[in-house]
Amino acid sequence: MIAPQSLSTGRRATIAGVVFIVLLLVPAFAGTYQTQLLTYGLTLAIAALGFNLLLGYSGLLSFGHSAFLGAGAYAVAFMMRYLDIASMELFLLGGVAFSAVIAALFGVICVRHTRIFFAILTLALSQVLWTLAYKFFWITGGTDGIRVPFAKVTLLGGLVSFPGADAFPKFITSYYYYVLVIFALCAVLMWLIVHSPFGKTLQAIRDNETRARFLGVRIWRYRWLAFLVSGIFTGLAGALWVPLNGLVTPDVLYWPQSGKIVFFAVLGGFRNFSGPIVGAVVFNYLEVYAVALTEYWQLTLGVILIVLVTFLPAGIVGTAMRLTSRLKPRQAVSS
Amino acid sequence: MEIVALQVLNSLFYAAVLFLIAAGLSLIFGVMGIVNMAHGSFYALGAYVTAWSVVAASAALPTPALFLFLLLGAMAVGLVGLVIEPTLIRPFYRRPEEYQLLVTFGLLLVLEDVIRAVWGGAPLTAGRLVDSLGLIEIGGLPYPVYNLAMIGVGAVAALALWAFVYRTRFGVLLRATAQDRRMAAALGIDVGRIYVLAFGLGCFMAGLAGAIVVPSQAAVLGMGVEVLVMAFVVVVIGGLGSLEGALVGAIIVSALRTVTIQFWEEIELAALYLIAAIVLLIRPTGLFGRKS
Amino acid sequence: MSLLRTERLSKHFGDTRAVDGVDFRVNEGEFLSLVGTNGAGKTTLVNLISAFLFPDSGRIFIGERDITYSPVDDRIRAGIARSFQLVNLFDELTVLDNVALAIFAREGKTKRIFALAERDVAVTAEALDLLAQFGLGVKAQALAGGLAQGERKLLDVAVAYALRPKLLFLDEPTSGVSTREKAQIMDTVSAVVRGGKITAVVIEHDMDVVFKYSDRVVVMHEGRFLADGPPEDIRRNQDVATYLLGTDVAA
Numbered sequence: 001m002i003a004p005q006s007l008s009t010g011r012r013a014t015i016a017g018v019v020f021i022v023l024l025l026v027p028a029f030a031g032t033y034q035t036q037l038l039t040y041g042l043t044l045a046i047a048a049l050g051f052n053l054l055l056g057y058s059g060l061l062s063f064g065h066s067a068f069l070g071a072g073a074y075a076v077a078f079m080m081r082y083l084d085i086a087s088m089e090l091f092l093l094g095g096v097a098f099s100a101v102i103a104a105l106f107g108v109i110c111v112r113h114t115r116i117f118f119a120i121l122t123l124a125l126s127q128v129l130w131t132l133a134y135k136f137f138w139i140t141g142g143t144d145g146i147r148v149p150f151a152k153v154t155l156l157g158g159l160v161s162f163p164g165a166d167a168f169p170k171f172i173t174s175y176y177y178y179v180l181v182i183f184a185l186c187a188v189l190m191w192l193i194v195h196s197p198f199g200k201t202l203q204a205i206r207d208n209e210t211r212a213r214f215l216g217v218r219i220w221r222y223r224w225l226a227f228l229v230s231g232i233f234t235g236l237a238g239a240l241w242v243p244l245n246g247l248v249t250p251d252v253l254y255w256p257q258s259g260k261i262v263f264f265a266v267l268g269g270f271r272n273f274s275g276p277i278v279g280a281v282v283f284n285y286l287e288v289y290a291v292a293l294t295e296y297w298q299l300t301l302g303v304i305l306i307v308l309v310t311f312l313p314a315g316i317v318g319t320a321m322r323l324t325s326r327l328k329p330r331q332a333v334s335s
Numbered sequence: 336m337e338i339v340a341l342q343v344l345n346s347l348f349y350a351a352v353l354f355l356i357a358a359g360l361s362l363i364f365g366v367m368g369i370v371n372m373a374h375g376s377f378y379a380l381g382a383y384v385t386a387w388s389v390v391a392a393s394a395a396l397p398t399p400a401l402f403l404f405l406l407l408g409a410m411a412v413g414l415v416g417l418v419i420e421p422t423l424i425r426p427f428y429r430r431p432e433e434y435q436l437l438v439t440f441g442l443l444l445v446l447e448d449v450i451r452a453v454w455g456g457a458p459l460t461a462g463r464l465v466d467s468l469g470l471i472e473i474g475g476l477p478y479p480v481y482n483l484a485m486i487g488v489g490a491v492a493a494l495a496l497w498a499f500v501y502r503t504r505f506g507v508l509l510r511a512t513a514q515d516r517r518m519a520a521a522l523g524i525d526v527g528r529i530y531v532l533a534f535g536l537g538c539f540m541a542g543l544a545g546a547i548v549v550p551s552q553a554a555v556l557g558m559g560v561e562v563l564v565m566a567f568v569v570v571v572i573g574g575l576g577s578l579e580g581a582l583v584g585a586i587i588v589s590a591l592r593t594v595t596i597q598f599w600e601e602i603e604l605a606a607l608y609l610i611a612a613i614v615l616l617i618r619p620t621g622l623f624g625r626k627s
Numbered sequence: 628m629s630l631l632r633t634e635r636l637s638k639h640f641g642d643t644r645a646v647d648g649v650d651f652r653v654n655e656g657e658f659l660s661l662v663g664t665n666g667a668g669k670t671t672l673v674n675l676i677s678a679f680l681f682p683d684s685g686r687i688f689i690g691e692r693d694i695t696y697s698p699v700d701d702r703i704r705a706g707i708a709r710s711f712q713l714v715n716l717f718d719e720l721t722v723l724d725n726v727a728l729a730i731f732a733r734e735g736k737t738k739r740i741f742a743l744a745e746r747d748v749a750v751t752a753e754a755l756d757l758l759a760q761f762g763l764g765v766k767a768q769a770l771a772g773g774l775a776q777g778e779r780k781l782l783d784v785a786v787a788y789a790l791r792p793k794l795l796f797l798d799e800p801t802s803g804v805s806t807r808e809k810a811q812i813m814d815t816v817s818a819v820v821r822g823g824k825i826t827a828v829v830i831e832h833d834m835d836v837v838f839k840y841s842d843r844v845v846v847m848h849e850g851r852f853l854a855d856g857p858p859e860d861i862r863r864n865q866d867v868a869t870y871l872l873g874t875d876v877a878a
Contacts, residue, residue, distance in 0.1 A: 061433040063372075063440075109612045112619065115432050116370045116575070120567045121615075127564045128605045135601040189741075197731040197747070198740040200720065204728050207717040214677070214715075215732040215790065216703035222737070229740075255560055259440060266437060296452055302444030309437045310426060 020184060027176055032169045036244070037288060039176045041281035042183045043240045048264040048276035049190045050233025055262075056270040057194050058226045059206035060114060064122030065261045067106065067129050068231040070253035071099040072238025074133065077146035077248040086154045086161075088178070092239050099235020100228060102129070107227035111220050114209075123255060130253040145249030150175075153243045171243075179240055186233060191273065193229065202226050234261070256298075260287075263301065266308055269315025278317050337474030344473070346593040347586075348482045348551075351489020354585035355544035356562055357569035358496060358578055359537035365576035366513045366533040367428065372439040375563030376446035377412050377538045381545025382554035383454050384408040389461035389550075398467040405464075405546040412542025413535045420534035425527075443559070451556055458553035465550045485547045492543065493582055500578065509533060513576075564604070571611045574624025583622060630655045630794055630826055631676065631707075636685030637850075638671055645671040647850030648685065653794060658817060659828045660837040663847035664870070669830045670712065672847070673796045677709045678702050689794075703732075706793030710783045712802060712830070718772030722763055722782060725771050726754040729789035754789070760819050761785045777808040784816055788823070795820065797829045801836065809833060813840055838862060846870075 023042075027035045047069055054060040072095035079085040079094050110121045133140045140146065150171045154161040155178055162171040193199050201222055205212045213219055242248055251257065260283065268279025291297050312319055360374045385408030389401050423442060427435045468480040500506040512519040512529045520526045544562075545554070569588050573580025588607060595603045614621065633651040637644070646668045653659060661669045674680040676687060678699045687695045689705045697705075717725050730750045731737045745751060758764050761781045766774060771782060784800055800816055801809040817840045820827045831837050837844055837858065844861040846854040854864045861867055 055433065059433075061436055063436075109615065113615070116364075116436070117571075117615075119436055120370065120571065124564055124567050124571070124608055124611070128608045131604040132601070192743065193740055195743050195745070196740050197728075197736050197742070197744045198738055200724055200728055200744050201731070201737040203720055204717040204724075207719050208715055211711070211715040211717065211786070213699050214679075214703070214709060214711075215729050215786070216700040217732055217737060218700055225738075225740075255564075259444065262437070262440070296448045298444045299448035299452070302441045302446075302448065305441035305444065306423065306438055309434050309441065313430075313434065 016187075023180055024177075027173045032172050035176050036172050037284065038281070039172065039179050039244060040241070041284040042179050043237050043244065044261075044264060044284055045277040045280040046183055046186045046240065047234045047237035047261055048268070048280040049186055050230045050237070051261045052265050052270055052276040053190065053193065053202075053226055053230045053233070055265050056272075056276070057199060057206065058202045058223060060111075060223065060226075061119050061262070062110075062122040062230070063119045063255070063258050063262065064106070064124070064126030065230075065234050066253050066255060066257035067122075067126035068099045068103055068234035069238035069241070069257060069261070070126075070129060070133065070250075071102045071231075072096070072235035072240075073242050073248045073252050074140065074146075075099070075235075076239050076242040077148055080148050080152065081146050086152055087158060088153055088155050088243070089157060091153075091242070092182075092236060095235050095239025096232055099238065100232050103228045103231025103235070107224045107231070111223035111227050123258065126253060126258055127255060130250055130255070133250040133253050140250070143249060145247050147247050148242050149246055150243045175243065182236070182240065186236070187277065190233070194273065198222070198225070259301075263305060265315075266305065267315055269318035271314065272317045272321065275315050275317040279315060282316065337476045340473055341476055341478055342593050342597065344478060344482065344486065346589045347486045347489075349592065350585045350589035351486050351492075352544045352548050353562075353565060353569055353589055354489060354582055355492060355540045355547075357566045357573070357581040357585055358493075359540035359544075360566050361570055361573075361576050361578060361581045362540075363534055363537040364570075366509060367424075367530050369424065369427070369435045369439065370575070371537070372436060372563070373442040373446055374537070374541055375559035375561070375566065376443050376450070377416065377541035377559075378545040378562050379450055379554065379559035380415065380446060381408050381412045381542030382549040382558065383450055383459060383545075384411050384542070385546040386459040386461045386549045386554050387454060389464065390459070393463060398463060401461075401464060401467075404461075405543070405550075408546035408549075409539050409543035412545070413539030416538025417531055417535040419538075420531045421527075424534065425530070443563075447556070447559065450559075454554075456556055458555045459549070460553040461550040463550070479551065481550060485551075488547055492540070496540075496578060505532075565607075568607050568611045570621070572614050572621055574621030577621070577623035580621055580623030629653060630689065632688050633676070634686040634688070636672070636675060636682050636687065638675055638680060638682050644668075644850040646675060646682070649850070649852060651845070651852070653826060653828060654843075655793075656824065656826055657842045658820065658840060659826075659843045659845065660841040661828055661830045661845050661847065662832070662834070662837055663853075666849075667847040668850040669847050670798055671850075673709060673798055673828070673830060676702075677707055677796060679709075703790060703792070707796070708787040708790040708792035708794075709796035710787040710798060710800060712798040714776075714779045714783045716771040716779060716782060716786070718770065720771060721768050722758065722771050722774065723751070723754055723767040725782060725786050726757055726789045727751060729786045730754055733790050757785055757789055760815075760822075762815055777804045777812060780804060780812055781815060788819065788825070791823075791825075793826060795825050795827045797827060799830050799832065801831070801833065809836060
């Protein structure tokens with residue numbers, strides 16, 4: 001269940017503030033590699049925020065969010081390759097615009113269906129994009145992809161740039177703060193959205209479509225708008241991810257990428273606002289260290305996923321909240 | 336003209352494979368209301384098991400005997416299905432659909448890596464079976480007899496499945512359970528048994544599809560997901576849960592695919608999904624779908 | 628002046644004539660009960676008027692406007708709201724949010740995306756006031772899914788009422804609750820509805836409830852109207868006694 005406010009809004013804001021301050025201090029005591037890892041994690045967390053507007057708040061499980069991540073990423077790659085653009089702000093704009101177009105189109109087809117059909121359609125449409133990226137190699141570079149070296153990227157309208165081979169640590173530190181600020185803005189924005197009348201309406205539709213219709217709400221418009229917003233957040237994450245990765249290949253559009261985004265939400269707990277954020281960051285560490293330990297990373301993931309949905313459907317955050325509210329039963333309002 | 340004949344045959348061969356997979360997917364959905372995301376991986380498993388066993392036994396057995404392994408490969412996958420349903424899937428029938436999708440997605444991840452762990456990354460084939468049947472001239476062009484035979488197998492499988500579902504006592508129980516699980520249970524039908532058998536049968540069919548494909552195309556990593564995406568187009572067009580839909584959908588999809596590959600290969604999947612999207616806009620439950 | 632009227636309204640399910648050429652009138656300001664045995668066509672009639680179903684033939688007018696085939700949201704704007712026999716709530720939202728949503732929907736505010744719902748003081752105040760009227764004030768912050776059956780029935784009515792309709796249909800607002808709770812629910816509902824000067828049509832099985840609260844009673848049998856009049860007339864009506872009260876006693 002979406003938490004019946006077991007923590008007050010004020011306390012939540014305090015916790016979020018403390019976490020933000022801790023995150024601000026990370027580069028001061030973590031090395032370049034650790035900072036880089038966390039930057040990846042925060043980028044993915046933005047995608048997870050977008051994804052969960054659909055799964056957690058609208059009850060729609062998308063298996064095709066790689067489409068938006070890829071749309072954002074390829075927008076950046078195309079802008080650099082064909083338009084010689086270097087400004088990250090323009091990249092973000094382009095990534096948002098391109099993913100918005102894709103989400104708007106896919107949304108028209110997908111949101112008329114729910115449940116299983118929605119999942120199938122999102123998966124299928126994302127794979128269409130994947131084959132297009134794969135087969136139109138003269139535009140996309142095919143499996144070789146398009147290189148987007150960080151050294152060619154400038155931040156803040158050209159004020160910050162990273163020339164030279166030894167600029168990588170400087171890039172990571174600067175980019176970390178860049179991503180952190182955007183992440184914080186995204187989190188606040190999404191918090192606002194899910195607590196707005198629009199967000200409540202989505203939850204109402206999720207809980208009871210018929211009754212929502214009998215309040216005069218035109219269901220599919222809301223679902224479409226949620227799909228669009230969700231796609232834009234994920235597209236923004238895709239654009240931010242590109243300079244970190246340095247390369248865009250069709251892999252970013254391939255279904256396992258969508259699977260990962262689903263995983264973020266389930267791991268952290270999709271019935272909590274912060275669940276997918278925690279899930280994305282934790283998943284990123286899990287992936288980096290598990291891949292180093294085992295060759296059978298997908299197997300590990302699969303087993304974790306099965307265990308999670310079978311025994312811990314509330315995810316990390318949901319389970320943690322349940323445990324703390326058990327310690328302090330006074331705070332557990334109804335459920 | 337001869338080329339067209341060959342293309343028609345190729346497309347029928349592919350339709351037979353797609354039908355087996357989509358029918359299994361639809362059967363499982365129709366009976367227990369679950370979309371099995373791992374269904375394509377069962378197809379891949381069938382292909383790998385068959386190719387591996389054919390290669391392993393080819394020194395010891397005469398070639399005609401090797402054809403038996405097509406059936407054995409399919410049965411092995413069916414057996415895996417019989418184990419997986421009660422252990423993994425059963426706890427999820429009463430839970431929201433997203434969890435059902437997630438658990439089969441977890442299974443997909445596991446199966447993909449199990450296949451990689453057991454058979455490695457190199458392609459595996461059982462081409463010897465195709466070679467042993469030789470070629471036949473169709474309008475002056477050579478065509479493998481094996482492919483013709485497998486189109487026959489597909490047709491027989493479709494008939495057998497139809498007879499099984501509509502003409503046997505078990506088929507009646509199956510359809511009753513699909514219609515109304517609670518009512519069926521109240522009438523004394525052992526719903527648990529129906530579920531496990533339906534799941535096993537669906538997996539068997541996916542395995543059979545993999546088995547008949549692998550002599551003519553190599554088993555490769557990722558083949559499961561590729562075919563899953565195709566099977567989704569089939570059931571979206573034909574109607575999820577309908578066997579007739581799976582048949583008609585498979586024929587439509589493979590024909591379209593043959594045509595697009597011939598003329599503009601890059602847009603193959605995009606064209607298929609465009610058609611699927613149009614079908615969905617006109618008939619949201621597919622050509623043969625029931626209203627839920 | 629009738630608020631709503633149907634002309635020869637019909638809906639068949641296979642061979643069953645659920646609603647069979649019904650001419651129905653609802654007058655402004657009345658509290659009307661729709662009664663009949665199971666399968667008499669009461670819920671189908673309400674479903675047709677609220678656009679849950681569409682008729683095979685006949686017309687529906689609100690005032691002078693033909694709304695026979697207009698969609699749900701259109702009818703809600705025209706002032707028709709309904710509650711449901713099987714309680715239909717937003718179970719994972721709070722009781723307050725359930726009612727607030729109806730108010731947001733009524734005021735066309737559900738598309739507001741960059742404003743906190745709880746900061747809309749006017750809506751929150753109205754929702755709390757409404758909940759207090761329905762006796763649910765203390766439950767405002769509880770999840771709707773956690774309410775007791777009687778409270779759920781009341782909230783269901785409150786959500787429909789929050790749309791401020793001209794005409795409110797209540798489909799068995801007291802089904803599935805104890806006899807003692809029934810009176811409590813009907814007292815509350817009739818007080819709020821009459822206080823709000825809203826016209827209401829109630830589907831009800833319990834004849835004691837019907838006779839006590841209604842201004843007018845319409846009796847349905849096999850898709851048609853059997854009787855129509857003030858409660859005291861219906862009580863004396865011989866046909867009604869045979870078809871309705873008779874079967875009730877026998878059952």
